Amino acid sequence: MKRKTKLLDIAEALGVSTGTVHRALHNHPGVSPMTKTRVQQMAKTLGYRPNLAARYLSSKRNLRVSVNTLQGTTSFWDEVRAGINEEARALVMENVEIEYRTYPRLGEGEEEAFEAALKAGVDGIITFPSRPQSLHSWMRRASRSSIPVVCVATDAPNTGRLAVVSIDTLASGSLAADLMGSFLGGKGKVAVTLSSLAITEHAEKYKAFATTLRSLYPKMQLQESIEDHDVESEAYQKSSELFKKNPDLAGIYVTTEASIPVLNAARDAHLLDKITFITTDLFPALVPEIRSRAVAATIYQRPRTQGRMAFRVLHEFLVEGECPSFQVTLAPHLVMRGNLDFFLQRQSLESRPQRAVRLQSASPELVEYFG
């Protein structure tokens, strides 16, 4: 196990100075093309990897990242932001500044927030592209300026974004289908509500649900899907229609957050106890519905972990220049009445601002930080 190669090793091997090596490796001006290629070549053959500790110590620049997300209509985005915050605070090494830019509604103020982040000259952006097409040009601009962008929850294809962090849509849709089939004994009419088939994630979930249902439970009948376009009234209205047309509906899978209006529509049609609900996400209004077993199960999208992962990927890229993975997909959690309390307790516990700290044989200097 030999010592790691450092700048000085490269410098001595070529008979130059560390300053030159540094400039060559970082494309800084003041190096002849000839020297530059020689340095880069030598760095590669020696397997040079920068010592990050030394780098941090030497340059005190602190990274700035902008987090552009929806305002917390539900708790989902609060959790995402909490996850980002946690992971940022876990980085004791450096100081990462996080600037939160939120917009009130889907697609509203989204471009402005992105533009503001670029104008402010941040080093990286974590964003929820609620309207990918409208952000398209801004994201390409960021890409051209070499400002990495990480998407959370929803992808924005062909925008040059660095990475995307999301729940695996296939696993979600297939799990929902398998559960639905199991709960209903493999027969009956089922339906799906989604935001819009134009959104990749929702289309994929729907497809996975349909495919799995067909292959595992061929006797079940899948009705046409409902698109609510993220409008609650539309969700209520369209699902009311659905229930009217299909009084024998046995189950429904709500892939969006808008499960409450669908539940209310079923309640008003007096079909609540006839229909097995599988919903998405976990928020306060959903808790009593799960507890009363109106909702059989909900697929939790782990917003906090999504936030953590997004920050981690972005930070790793900013610091090391490489990206561990361009697509991080998480397995969803299944929440039913049985394990509901576990998740509720966990949320409330983790949302406490300070970290839980119990000292045990720690170096004395640390005691104070948490007194």
Place this chain on the structure above:
Amino acid sequence: MKRKTKLLDIAEALGVSTGTVHRALHNHPGVSPMTKTRVQQMAKTLGYRPNLAARYLSSKRNLRVSVNTLQGTTSFWDEVRAGINEEARALVMENVEIEYRTYPRLGEGEEEAFEAALKAGVDGIITFPSRPQSLHSWMRRASRSSIPVVCVATDAPNTGRLAVVSIDTLASGSLAADLMGSFLGGKGKVAVTLSSLAITEHAEKYKAFATTLRSLYPKMQLQESIEDHDVESEAYQKSSELFKKNPDLAGIYVTTEASIPVLNAARDAHLLDKITFITTDLFPALVPEIRSRAVAATIYQRPRTQGRMAFRVLHEFLVEGECPSFQVTLAPHLVMRGNLDFFLQRQSLESRPQRAVRLQSASPELVEYFG
């Protein structure tokens, strides 16, 4: 936002040198008690936090941790080790040496491995205490020597261990009960097999299962539990008896890894398609059973994440002297036939030695790192 206080600030404020401050803060010999308290006091008032980058850079000592686990009879411990390895390699900053000490069977060679780790003078230990009582004295010895020990999968109470990382037993048992009730329509006889009621984790899972079943599905009848003491033949034999005595058994929840002998017993009794199986963990032999729907669902204990968390907690303590949490409980994942492929793909993908890299519209400057 003022500059962070460093050793020199404390030193100047007290009219001493940084060397003294350093020694005082680390309980190194050669500092008068009077000076020591003054330094610690001043560190507190100035809000000193060590600069870890400088610390790494300065001290070339690399941490050594011992990982004491079972040999991979199933893939569980391979996954745990893989998770530890991943997290260790993600630490680009420093070099952490990991020494794996494995023992062939439950309780066999466990003490020797622990003793060897202590003798070798490691800085920390991650262990699976298969027989907590036999490890008790060794762990207390480690605690007295200020060597942090992190338990994975199973806790070892009253041993002075630093932390424990495990799956939440309540969530597992309750989820299993709720699923069982849902699958069976809320009625029928069900049973549980476990290793031994003397092991906390299994007792908790059983209790959670029983409690949830009683409260959510009062019509269901829970039979007496089976203890297999981690012996496969015992599992087969006892479950055969159970099936003979209860030909109308509707479901069984296997909380241990030993689900195959139970499945075989049911198969041999020609009851396989009459009984709903909920099992634990995910290993190759279980895959065809899930695919054929002999197993309705399995509760995946996320060994890789357990390994990652264990290493993370230990490392954070070793480096910062503080521990984020003394009890890390993870939510289990539910694997059914529908989403089985997602987990299989993920396992095979993640177990590849190099990191997964999928290029997708990456910024041009990045392509080279993965060429």
Place this chain on the structure above:
DNA sequence: GCTCAGGCCGTAAACGTTAACGAAGGTAAA
């Protein structure tokens, strides 16, 4: 021939912590 600009490169001082070395002072034994 002299200056001046600009390209190229070496030098050295940071960054904050660690740890080895040594100096000062006091105490005790010879």
Place this chain on the structure above:
DNA sequence: TTTACCTTCGTTAACGTTTACGGCCTGAGC
């Protein structure tokens, strides 16, 4: 008194990278 030794503390050289500064050289302009 000398010698030896201990406690307490200051000094200083690392650790590897960044960056400001300055020096050398070549070529162009006067």
